[in-house]
Amino acid sequence: MNSFSYNQVEEVAEAVADLNIHPNAKFIAGGTNLLDLMKENVENPDHLTDINRLSMATVEETGDGGIRLGALVTNADTAYNELVENRYPLLSKAILAGASPQLRNMATDGGNLFQRTRCYYFYDTATACNKREPGSGCSAINGINRIHAILGTSEHCIATHPSDMCVALAALDAKVNVTGIDGDRTIEFEDFHRLPGDTPHLDNNIRQGELVTSIDLPANNFTRHIHYLKLRDRQSYAFALVSVAVALELEGNVIKDIRLALGGVAHKPWRDKTAEAAMAGKEASVENFRMLAETVLAGAKGFGHNDFKIELAKRAIVRACNEALKTE
DSSP: OOOOEEEEOSSHHHHHHHHHTSTTEEEESSOTTHHHHHHTTSOOOSEEEEOTTSSOOOEEEOTTSOEEEETTSBHHHHHTOHHHHHHOHHHHHHHHTSSOHHHHHHOBHHHHTTOOOOOHHHHOTTSOBTTTSTTSOBTTTTSOOTTSOSSSOBTTBOOOOOOSHHHHHHHTTOEEEEEETTEEEEEEHHHHBOOOTTOTTOOBOOOTTOEEEEEEEOOOSOSSEEEEEEEOSSSSSOOOSEEEEEEEEEETTEEEEEEEEEESSSSSOEEOHHHHHHTTTSBOOHHHHHHHHHHHTTTOOOOSTTTHHHHHHHHHHHHHHHHHHHOO
16 A cells, blocks of 8 residues: 555535545545555545545435435445335345345445446456456456356456445435535436446546545335345345346336346446336236346347356346246
């Protein structure tokens, strides 16, 4: 780990200013991913701006019937918050499927958005990785790629996004509020993370020096028929090979609305809104769920060791949708 300077700030404006006066700085809150990256020399910031004293650790109702999650609310406090459990149970279940209780007690909602891939080659500084060193190549494409992406890949990167929380946020149409030297702005969640393209070192569309202040969840009717399915090598404390967040709004046995997001399969949480829209008015049946799965995975491509994930993802979608029907 390299040497770095450190400053604990008290106000949002101070945090933004402090980060912007240092050319290679990072915000730190829980630090559950950043500190690991620093220890492995994958991230080498010269300065850390500690934001833990900022007033961004509350869960509040919004005027339109939704809720606002402060960026410094911990994952644990979010998962067990009464408003979240009652109005957004899908989010609560997704968070509790991730990490360990100790990590959820430290990790913040804002920080969760910035988790970096767990690709073996990204963490191994002796190997080529375009995410870590642009232009060096992607060792995973012709290497051990069992955990890697099958959707939205490029010739430069096949890494996956590791978050469980973000899969649920994608399904729930969340919005991310940020502030920076140019003022405040709101980013639709589907636009927050990026596919690799030819710039895989850029994980998201945050501008230099911007700070996430909160996450908004709009009001919805997805409180009954929801399910979060996480398929992994171990029952706990493991990242998803494939995960599925599904929420159904039904009229009898007919689908009025459906939300479906996948994790572990792409560089960002994966949604296919066209496939979702095509399900409106259809019977909530295994046959139609299979059709949905085929549509969502139509463009999937394996790279050898991860070919199995295509069929696994299809079956996971059907299983998750069926489980959502059973919940009340």
